[in-house]
Amino acid sequence: MIDATDEAAQHIDRALAKVEQATGIPDDEVIKAPAFYERQEGGLVSDVPATVNGVPLKSGEFAAPGAHGPLINGDDAFEAAIGQRFADHGVHVQWVEDWYYAHLLDGEVHCTSNVLRDPSGAAPWWSAS
Numbered sequence: 613m614i615d616a617t618d619e620a621a622q623h624i625d626r627a628l629a630k631v632e633q634a635t636g637i638p639d640d641e642v643i644k645a646p647a648f649y650e651r652q653e654g655g656l657v658s659d660v661p662a663t664v665n666g667v668p669l670k671s672g673e674f675a676a677p678g679a680h681g682p683l684i685n686g687d688d689a690f691e692a693a694i695g696q697r698f699a700d701h702g703v704h705v706q707w708v709e710d711w712y713y714a715h716l717l718d719g720e721v722h723c724t725s726n727v728l729r730d731p732s733g734a735a736p737w738w739s740a741s
Contacts, residue, residue: 665720
């Protein structure tokens with residue numbers, strides 16, 4: 613798991629560098645979330661639900677799959693860390709339990725949601741407004 617997670621981090625870092633270069637988003641505006649990866653047939657798979665595969669609900673609200681991180685004093689350490697990182701950017705996370713109906717089937721909240729969006733007049737997706 614350690615080797616797979618390290619390899620996944622290298623792929624993520626390369627992809628993130630491309631996104632930052634293309635959009636001009638500075639690295640300090642990127643919300644990074646802890647994760648574990650494992651090797652499965654066909655590549656690397658997140659061992660815990662991937663926060664990035666959540667759904668923006670409205671300004672300041674984000675629906676993310678329950679993190680299923682390590683428990684410390686009964687609290688999910690990943691949810692605490694991720695929730696604080698989002699809060700630092702003015703966003704509240706609504707945790708959605710999708711383990712059985714999505715994550716175990718290699719999907720997450722966004723895969724099982726039907727979301728209608730009106731992009732007219734909206735700020736660019738990378739804008740915090």
